[in-house]
Amino acid sequence: MSLVRVQNFSISLDGFATGEGLSLDAPFGHAGERLHEWMFATRFGHEMLGEPGGSDGVDNAFAERHDSLGIGAEIMGRGKFGPQTGPWTDLGSDEEWRGWWGENPPLHTPVFVLTHHPRPSIEMDGGTVFHFIDASPQDALAQAREAAGDRDIRLGGGATMIREFLAAGLVDVLHVVQVPIVLGRGVRLWDGLEGLESGYDVEQVSSPSGVTHITFARRG
Numbered sequence: 001m002s003l004v005r006v007q008n009f010s011i012s013l014d015g016f017a018t019g020e021g022l023s024l025d026a027p028f029g030h031a032g033e034r035l036h037e038w039m040f041a042t043r044f045g046h047e048m049l050g051e052p053g054g055s056d057g058v059d060n061a062f063a064e065r066h067d068s069l070g071i072g073a074e075i076m077g078r079g080k081f082g083p084q085t086g087p088w089t090d091l092g093s094d095e096e097w098r099g100w101w102g103e104n105p106p107l108h109t110p111v112f113v114l115t116h117h118p119r120p121s122i123e124m125d126g127g128t129v130f131h132f133i134d135a136s137p138q139d140a141l142a143q144a145r146e147a148a149g150d151r152d153i154r155l156g157g158g159a160t161m162i163r164e165f166l167a168a169g170l171v172d173v174l175h176v177v178q179v180p181i182v183l184g185r186g187v188r189l190w191d192g193l194e195g196l197e198s199g200y201d202v203e204q205v206s207s208p209s210g211v212t213h214i215t216f217a218r219r220g
Contacts, residue, residue, distance in 0.1 A: 072148025077161035
């Protein structure tokens, strides 16, 4: 059976995956880009931004796995898709909000966006199709598996959604990047998950950039 994976998910030393005060101009709230600077510095990050250069090494090796593991579908929370809450709005523009990534998102799979306000699907360039569903983790995973065939499922975040999938025992591989900053407020990953590590083999790799890559692989 296909695996359910979390890849390159950055958290602070105090466990926050995003800051407080998310908005259109601040997708990660007061955290800014600090949780993801490690990735932007890599060769993979430079290529993603259309720029030359970038570092190789352990950070780049982990970052590149985003595109190399045969992902067939993604599930994400509504907060990753956009800054709106409640009924959908156009954020004051004349155009429909279609995500942070432009017309060709770097996902290239069906994407199931969890929301209490379903809406028609949006087809983007490059094979990305956003489906907006009101579903439990189990039901969302069933839909994603049907779309992905024998390929793996990526959980794209945010922290609340990933925490729910972890609590339900649905995550096979969790790759967390611990970044050496303290945010103090925002949305935490680990709340309510005491003893999670007992069901996983845990490995960690420290990087010269200062981040630590921690991989939880389900036992058995």
